[in-house]
Amino acid sequence: MQGVATFAGGEVLKATLVPGTAAGDAAVSAATGVYLYVAMAGVLFVLAAGPAIMLARNRTAAPAV
Numbered sequence: 001m002q003g004v005a006t007f008a009g010g011e012v013l014k015a016t017l018v019p020g021t022a023a024g025d026a027a028v029s030a031a032t033g034v035y036l037y038v039a040m041a042g043v044l045f046v047l048a049a050g051p052a053i054m055l056a057r058n059r060t061a062a063p064a065v
Contacts, residue, residue, distance in 0.1 A: 009037045 016033025 009040060012036045012040065 013029045013033045016030040016036070017027045018030050021028040
């Protein structure tokens with residue numbers, strides 16, 4: 001899942017480059033691209049947290065030793 005997020009995030013940032021700008025040797029992404037990247041990460045977190053919470057709720061407590 002992390003590989004998909006890294007690939008998709010990289011593509012979002014490449015698609016929103018501001019032409020003619022650079023910071024050092026790196027191209028600069030528009031704020032829109034950064035916001036989309038953060039929003040995508042948030043959505044992926046929620047999608048991953050849902051099943052994790054459901055699994056944690058269904059677990060029984062460990063027996064006392």
